[in-house]
Amino acid sequence: MPIELEKNYNPGETESKIYQLWEESGFFNPNNLPERHQKPYTIIMPPPNANGHLHAGHALTMTLEDIMIRFKRMQGFKTLWVPGADHAGFETQVVYEKKLEKEGRSRFKMDRRQLYDEILTFTLENKKHMENEVRRMGSSCDWSREKFTLDQDIVRQTQETFKKMFDDGLIYRGPGMVNWCTKHQTSLSNVETEDIEKEDTLYYLKYGPLTVATVRPETMFGDVAVAVNPKDERYRQYVGQTIEVQTPIGPMKLPVIADESVEKEFGTGALKITPAHDANDFALALRHNLPIRPVIDQFGKLTAETAKYAGLKIAEARKQVAEDLQNLGLIQKTEPYKHAVPTCYKCGTVIEPRILVQWFVKMKSLADQALQAVKDKKVSFVSEHFERVFTYWMEHPIDWNISRQIVWGIPIPAKVCTSCNYGAPDLENTAHTCPRCNSPLQQDTDTFDTWFSSGQWPYLVLGYPESPDFKTCYPTTVMETGRDLIFKWVPRMIMFGLYRTGAEPFQTVYLHGLVNDAQGKKMSKSKGNVVNPLDLIEKFGTDALRMGLIVGNTPGMDTTLSEDKIKGYKNFANKLWNIARFVLMSIPDSSDFLNATPTSDDRKLLDDLTALAADITIDMEQFRFYMAAEKIYHYVWHTFADKILEDSKARLASEDSTVKASAQRTLVEILSNSIKLLHPFMPFVTEELWSKLPLPDKRLLMIETWPQ
RNA sequence: GGGCGCAUAGCUCAGCUGGUUAGAGCGUUGCAUUCACAUUGCAAAGGUCCCUGGUUCGAAUCCAGGUGCGCCCACCA
Numbered sequence: 001m002p003i004e005l006e007k008n009y010n011p012g013e014t015e016s017k018i019y020q021l022w023e024e025s026g027f028f029n030p031n032n033l034p035e036r037h038q039k040p041y042t043i044i045m046p047p048p049n050a051n052g053h054l055h056a057g058h059a060l061t062m063t064l065e066d067i068m069i070r071f072k073r074m075q076g077f078k079t080l081w082v083p084g085a086d087h088a089g090f091e092t093q094v095v096y097e098k099k100l101e102k103e104g105r106s107r108f109k110m111d112r113r114q115l116y117d118e119i120l121t122f123t124l125e126n127k128k129h130m131e132n133e134v135r136r137m138g139s140s141c142d143w144s145r146e147k148f149t150l151d152q153d154i155v156r157q158t159q160e161t162f163k164k165m166f167d168d169g170l171i172y173r174g175p176g177m178v179n180w181c182t183k184h185q186t187s188l189s190n191v192e193t194e195d196i197e198k199e200d201t202l203y204y205l206k207y208g209p210l211t212v213a214t215v216r217p218e219t220m221f222g223d224v225a226v227a228v229n230p231k232d233e234r235y236r237q238y239v240g241q242t243i244e245v246q247t248p249i250g251p252m253k254l255p256v257i258a259d260e261s262v263e264k265e266f267g268t269g270a271l272k273i274t275p276a277h278d279a280n281d282f283a284l285a286l287r288h289n290l291p292i293r294p295v296i297d298q299f300g301k302l303t304a305e306t307a308k309y310a311g312l313k314i315a316e317a318r319k320q321v322a323e324d325l326q327n328l329g330l331i332q333k334t335e336p337y338k339h340a341v342p343t344c345y346k347c348g349t350v351i352e353p354r355i356l357v358q359w360f361v362k363m364k365s366l367a368d369q370a371l372q373a374v375k376d377k378k379v380s381f382v383s384e385h386f387e388r389v390f391t392y393w394m395e396h397p398i399d400w401n402i403s404r405q406i407v408w409g410i411p412i413p414a415k416v417c418t419s420c421n422y423g424a425p426d427l428e429n430t431a432h433t434c435p436r437c438n439s440p441l442q443q444d445t446d447t448f449d450t451w452f453s454s455g456q457w458p459y460l461v462l463g464y465p466e467s468p469d470f471k472t473c474y475p476t477t478v479m480e481t482g483r484d485l486i487f488k489w490v491p492r493m494i495m496f497g498l499y500r501t502g503a504e505p506f507q508t509v510y511l512h513g514l515v516n517d518a519q520g521k522k523m524s525k526s527k528g529n530v531v532n533p534l535d536l537i538e539k540f541g542t543d544a545l546r547m548g549l550i551v552g553n554t555p556g557m558d559t560t561l562s563e564d565k566i567k568g569y570k571n572f573a574n575k576l577w578n579i580a581r582f583v584l585m586s587i588p589d590s591s592d593f594l595n596a597t598p599t600s601d602d603r604k605l606l607d608d609l610t611a612l613a614a615d616i617t618i619d620m621e622q623f624r625f626y627m628a629a630e631k632i633y634h635y636v637w638h639t640f641a642d643k644i645l646e647d648s649k650a651r652l653a654s655e656d657s658t659v660k661a662s663a664q665r666t667l668v669e670i671l672s673n674s675i676k677l678l679h680p681f682m683p684f685v686t687e688e689l690w691s692k693l694p695l696p697d698k699r700l701l702m703i704e705t706w707p708q
Numbered sequence: 709g710g711g712c713g714c715a716u717a718g719c720u721c722a723g724c725u726g727g728u729u730a731g732a733g734c735g736u737u738g739c740a741u742u743c744a745c746a747u748u749g750c751a752a753a754g755g756u757c758c759c760u761g762g763u764u765c766g767a768a769u770c771c772a773g774g775u776g777c778g779c780c781c782a783c784c785a
Contacts, residue, residue: 007744007745195782213785273785278783392712484779487780514779518720556713560720560721562719564733564734565734567747568734571747571748572747575747578747578748579745626721627722627723633732649743
């Protein structure tokens with residue numbers, strides 16, 4: 001009996017069944033692939049944060065990487081796609097703190113150990129959801145190799161990198177300027193702050209014989225100098241002098257110094273120097289050997305140094321100080337002033353620059369090596385312009401603060417002195433006394449910036465240095481991730497990879513753009529336009545969602561996700577289903593017809609498809625998935641269904657058995673090749689239909705050969 | 709202030725190294741329908757390819773300038 005298909009394709013039922021079939025087949029694991037699969041092709045999945053659900057961007061990541069992997073697997077590569085989960089230090093802790101807040105609790109009143117354990121439980125719970133959602137996307141990744149950033153071996157290697165970098169002089173212990181979030185009580189790296197435009201007042205303050213311009217009069221108590229440009233004739237006579245400055249809490253004496261960094265044109269050309277609370281002033285203070293005088297504490301309140309202002313929060317203090325200065329006649333004038341201020345990217349609190357004794361990575365030499373690797377084309381970017389963006393970043397490296405004052409993360413394996421600034425790695429827990437001052441040492445309670453571990457991800461997940469996976473699969477083939485990670489993650493992976501393994505971590509970087517809403521607007525919780533990929537899967541099926549994400553989506557460019565578009569691909573899945581239904585209804589029980597000689601007309605149809613397959617293969621090789629997908633879609637619907645299939649109806653009814661058998665054979669062959677070409681994009685419906693085709697020696701479609 | 713990108717049909721976007729009549733999806737309009745599929749088919753309407761200049765036999769495509777928009781970075785306090 002011919003195989004009968006249901007009238008319509010039902011994605012829901014099919015998808016869970018098929019994924020289970022794949023997973024049980026073992027073919028996600030390259031070790032189980034048939035003999036022909038020899039040459040490695042490896043992708044390390046950017047580990048999604050294990051603190052919530054997949055979003056549209058993840059859905060795009062999974063789709064693109066799965067397309068690459070499935071295509072290469074069919075071509076005969078030994079494909080490995082390693083899934084992972086990121087503990088996402090600060091991000092997760094923020095999520096958990098919000099949860100605590102709702103429960104009326106606070107991390108600051110909790111025992112460190114308890115807080116850690118609670119977040120761990122929370123994370124492991126969410127990690128399961130995340131993993132199931134990765135499966136729902138159809139991802140053919142090797143779950144047997146899944147890694148979590150807090151796995152013991154990962155933690156151990158991360159800590160060893162820290163020690164090695166310290167020994168090599170690439171990591172040093174501050175004091176250094178850090179971005180301090182007064183709400184979250186931790187320092188943040190430069191990529192964890194977000195500049196926002198702010199309207200402030202620019203105050204012109206009388207500083208003895210000079211006038212300085214500032215938006216932060218409350219920091220005047222921390223001033224240690226006034227700086228002018230050495231070429232500024234107006235102030236030349238004061239350079240080297242000490243001036244007496246009136247303040248609401250009494251006079252202070254400040255030296256006047258000359259420094260090139262001072263702009264003559266801005267304000268009055270004279271700049272108050274507050275090294276404890278301004279990154280530029282700190283750099284300038286280092287150049288001129290100036291003292292550092294902190295007047296703001298970790299909670300953003302003024303310190304005892306400021307006498308009557310002590311305990312006031314910055315905003316309140318600013319108001320008070322300005323008012324008092326006004327009354328003393330020390331404000332010459334004020335003007336409105338628009339500028340960008342860095343804020344905590346999670347809570348929007350204005351960052352307070354502070355000088356703290358913490359760990360920093362020296363970026364210059366690492367960045368130079370990364371730059372060279374890219375120049376030498378050891379790493380190339382899909383969409384070449386990303387190379388320019390990357391180069392710009394690597395030419396302007398800033399030392400990287402890797403200490404976080406949060407519990408959720410990999411502990412920094414170091415001992416720090418209780419009385420001086422000494423600190424050093426101590427992985428084996430053997431150091432107890434400070435070699436500098438003999439004071440007791442204590443375990444550093446800080447954890448690593450999460451990018452410090454995820455930056456090492458490619459070689460860590462492959463089991464560097466000893467594992468066979470590392471030896472055969474590193475450098476990996478492609479790193480596919482979001483465009484915004486060109487400066488957060490990609491450079492760190494290249495730098496760490498080159499430093500620790502001596503080789504670049506991947507050969508090609510494919511960056512995708514943002515997934516925006518149907519109107520092209522960025523999705524955000526506050527706008528309420530966030531689209532949940534799981535909802536779309538429920539509604540239209542995974543295959544339809546994948547096509548909707550891929551077609552028309554060029555590398556690096558943002559894309560829009562609209563239900564109408566996805567609906568169109570749901571219809572397409574059904575169209576394909578019905579093509580197969582028709583073909584299966586048109587062929588006899590016996591499979592003799594498969595050996596029929598095609599008529600010359602049919603031969604032409606088969607040759608056309610071969611040519612198309614070759615064309616599509618080139619698109620796939622060159623990462624033009626948006627185009628390959630559209631081409632096969634167009635062929636299946638508007639050539640195969642609308643023309644070939646319609647034309648075949650007469651021949652299928654032919655009395656001439658040669659003509660009839662040729663038509664049958666041709667239809668089956670075109671169908672099976674179309675299904676193969678579509679498989680990377682629409683894996684579920686194609687695998688299901690493949691199972692229905694009356695072909696000899698059939699295996700799972702996922703390991704079938706790509707059409708030549 | 710610097711960097712990167714974008715501007716093509718009503719909407720969202722393709723158009724790779726310059727080459728007949730500029731394409732797709734959705735939307736719109738008309739017609740069809742006991743057929744594998746109404747989750748369908750056939751057909752139609754719809755474009756100053758942002759503007760100006762240049763290179764070329766030939767420009768949506770390459771170059772220069774302009775305009776508008778988006779993103780990222782930045783120490784003029």
